[in-house]
Amino acid sequence: MLHYISFGSGSSGNSSFLFTETDGLLIDAGIGIRALKRQFKNFGLHMSSVKNILITHDHADHVKSVGSLSRDYNLPVWTTKTVHDGINNNWCVRCKITPERAKRVQKGISFQLGDFLITPFGVPHDSADNVGYCIQYKDVTFVLMTDIGHLTDEMKGFISKANYLVIEADYENEMLISGPYPEHLKRRILSPYGHMSNEECAMALAENATSNLKHVWLCHLSDENNHPDLAEKSVKQILRSHGIVVGNEPGADFKLEVLKRKTPTGIFELK
Numbered sequence: 001m002l003h004y005i006s007f008g009s010g011s012s013g014n015s016s017f018l019f020t021e022t023d024g025l026l027i028d029a030g031i032g033i034r035a036l037k038r039q040f041k042n043f044g045l046h047m048s049s050v051k052n053i054l055i056t057h058d059h060a061d062h063v064k065s066v067g068s069l070s071r072d073y074n075l076p077v078w079t080t081k082t083v084h085d086g087i088n089n090n091w092c093v094r095c096k097i098t099p100e101r102a103k104r105v106q107k108g109i110s111f112q113l114g115d116f117l118i119t120p121f122g123v124p125h126d127s128a129d130n131v132g133y134c135i136q137y138k139d140v141t142f143v144l145m146t147d148i149g150h151l152t153d154e155m156k157g158f159i160s161k162a163n164y165l166v167i168e169a170d171y172e173n174e175m176l177i178s179g180p181y182p183e184h185l186k187r188r189i190l191s192p193y194g195h196m197s198n199e200e201c202a203m204a205l206a207e208n209a210t211s212n213l214k215h216v217w218l219c220h221l222s223d224e225n226n227h228p229d230l231a232e233k234s235v236k237q238i239l240r241s242h243g244i245v246v247g248n249e250p251g252a253d254f255k256l257e258v259l260k261r262k263t264p265t266g267i268f269e270l271k
Contacts, residue, residue: 002270010261023115029066055079057127058086067095086128124149126193149193159208169218170195171225202238228258
């Protein structure tokens with residue numbers, strides 16, 4: 001069976017773990033290595049169950065610990081050449097990934113990695129490059145996309161394929177516009193290479209989710225411009241206006257949960 005944990009989601013640090021009985025993928029490594037090791041222990045897991053690391057993009061909250069993890073556990077790190085170059089140039093990543101552990105992926109080209117069939121795809125953001133991942137294990141399709149400036153047709157297609165989806169809902173529009181951020185930062189977030197709002201996330205789901213979708217996690221919520229209850233309420237209301245009911249109640253179209261910034265989830269079974 002496939003399992004999923006989020007260890008943290010947001011500008012304070014992002015990392016999640018997708019694993020089977022025989023294989024494990026760490027997706028992003030923006031959490032301190034000691035905190036990550038502690039969380040693995042709390043869940044009764046061992047770092048040796050991580051076989052590979054996937055990286056979405058080169059911003060510090062996604063890569064801070066990647067070099068140390070790769071070195072300490074001899075782990076290959078998979079991402080595009082441009083993201084690898086960005087990591088090498090990121091001063092926050094003090095321990096760099098050695099060339100033999102730096103593995104390249106190409107967007108749109110699927111590859112087998114242990115138990116998983118992985119398809120990288122492009123996600124627009126103001127990083128050196130940004131990659132979403134469609135990960136298939138047997139009959140289960142898990143899709144992760146975060147730090148989304150705007151939704152592309154390719155990304156819409158992967159939402160339609162997903163049984164389980166992690167998707168960004170970074171900010172509530174009115175909170176951002178009326179909030180304390182300087183104007184240049186507001187413009188960056190609102191730009192086509194910034195982040196995705198609660199409303200945009202809801203519309204992405206309303207227009208592209210299929211009956212195959214079982215569970216959605218809203219990720220990368222802003223601490224200043226969003227709130228977990230608000231994000232959940234906003235997305236649910238918009239979906240309901242399109243005839244889509246989400247939640248745990250009988251008859252719901254799919255489950256919806258919000259990933260916390262610094263608190264791990266439980267272990268989800270994806271079946």
